Amino acid sequence: MTIRLPAFDYLTPETLEDAAQLLADPERSVVVVGGGTDVVPKMKRRQITPEVLVSLSRIESLHGIRIDESGACTIGASTTLAEIHDSTVVPEVFAAAAGDVASPQIRNSATVGGNLCLDTRCNYIDMSDSWRQASGYCLKDGGDTCWVAPRSNKCWAISSSDLATVAVALGGSVRLTSVRGERLIPIEALYNNDGMSYLTCAADEILVELVLPRGNGRATYRKLRRRGSIDFPLLGVAISARFDDAGMCVFARIVLGGIASAPLRAIEAEEFIVGRQLTDEVLEEAARLATQPARPQDNTDTGSRYRKWMVSVFVERALGDVAGDRA
Ligand SMILES: Cc1cc2nc3c(=O)[nH]c(=O)nc-3n(C[C@H](O)[C@H](O)[C@H](O)COP(=O)(O)OP(=O)(O)OC[C@H]3O[C@@H](n4cnc5c(N)ncnc54)[C@H](O)[C@@H]3O)c2cc1C
Incomplete structure (x- = not known):
């Protein structure tokens, strides 16, 4: 069975400022996309049906890896997992973990920004729309029951990003930007232990880069x-x-x-x-x-x-x- 994508507009801004403006549009449901390896299957399954996808792929400043004078490693949000895996300057443990994500084809498209902002996963939601409709939509899906823990009023969907776990262990930080300005926060503070509201940042904030401090252990x-x-x-x-x-x-x-x-x-x-x-x-x-x-x-x-x-x-x-x- 072929599952078709719903109709949507695909926008490819060339600057971060333009991307931030597009994401702040109050009139339309807008979602930011990196490699799309998670967003696109979710759209096919009708878990999300944004009217607009804002791709970050053409924003030059979001690509690449650099080491600053303190030895910190900064990885632009659109850097692919394959590039991170092949890098000789990224902390070894992070590069190895990037190489353990999914498969080579996916790592060629998947970005570090998308990996760190990956939606939480669950057996009851990562299913086709007809399956979810037949079993009853769960909390994360607009229903009123968490099928994993029916007496709980919390969603238990799982954080399944390999790189988030490693970045927290390395004491990384992330730079976020929106029309309201820019901020740098410890990556640990980006996450909420709540399957629905799993990121603490606003929906229109863009993860610009990950900063990993120089490791000395x-x-x-x-x-x-x-x-x-x-x-x-x-x-x-x-x-x-x-x-x-x-x-x-x-x-x-x-x-x-x-x-x-x-x-x-x-x-x-x-x-x-x-x-x-x-x-x-x-x-x-x-x-x-x-x-x-x-x-x-x-x-x-x-x-x-x-x-x-x-x-x-x-x-x-x-x-x-x-x-x-x-x-
Ligand atoms: C078969 C299969 C196996 C997989 N295996 C693994 C695995 O082993 N480990 C793992 O960690 N993941 C896995 N994934 C999930 C996914 O492919 C990766 O996590 C990938 O790194 C996501 O990156 P992306 O750029 O494609 O994200 P996208 O699909 O583009 O985006 C993912 C989410 O992040 C948001 N987002 C993207 N970029 C930004 C940004 N710069 N700022 C703010 N929000 C942003 C999107 O809105 C979306 O919510 C797998 C996926 C598939 C299909």
Whole structure:
């Protein structure tokens, strides 16, 4: 069965100012699009039916990667995941995670802006319109019930962006722009743990660039998925950490993706490992602590109990990656 796109206008402004003006149009429903690898399938399934798509692809300033004098790496929103994966200046863990997203064809179109602003996903909404109509539209779809947790008044759709998890672990920031001006915020502050209102920014704000500070520690990303390619993360664990000369951990960020509506910091586990050497016992306890904020639901591939169990397994393995050789 071919699913046709609904009719829409496709606009390709050449400056950020023009794009911001178009997005601020109060008369029409306007959506910004990067590579369209998520927006277009959603339009085909009638999850969204914007009257206008504003493409950022022709805005030169949004393409490319640069390193500033402090060593920070700035990645323009329209830079593709393939370009990031091939880059030799992007932090290694970020480039590797970009190479783990979807498939080569998708990475050639998909942009970092689209990945970081990726809509939340759920078994009950990422379906054809006829399926959703037959089963009853869910909360995120204009209905009044969350089919994942029918007694909840919250939407539990999942944040499934690989790069969001890694960018939070690396302490990145994002620059946003709109007709009201520009602001730079920590990327962690971009996300809400709410499947419907998953971004804190306004609908007419454009993510212009991601800034990753110069790393002076170790970082890793481990992704759980059924197949080695194409699949979204069922769980992503990103860790960045620094150690002193004696091997004592002096800084840690442990971030869990794919198990909530936003990337989640495992704060208790982070606090536990700081001031300690990462012995096997410390890794085991930190992994146990990291499962506490995780409340995966049965709304993606594999069961929630399995994914919760995998949090401790993956955190322990990821901590092993950053701990390196241990006594
Ligand atoms: C088969 C398949 C497998 C996939 N696997 C993965 C995976 O493993 N990991 C993963 O992370 N993703 C995966 N994806 C999802 C998606 O392809 C990627 O996340 C991709 O990086 C999205 O980028 P895009 O530029 O195509 O986004 P778009 O589809 O263009 O946009 C996505 C969202 O971001 C918004 N947006 C885009 N650019 C901006 C901007 N600059 N400022 C503000 N908002 C913006 C759009 O309005 C939209 O809401 C997969 C998709 C498919 C179809």
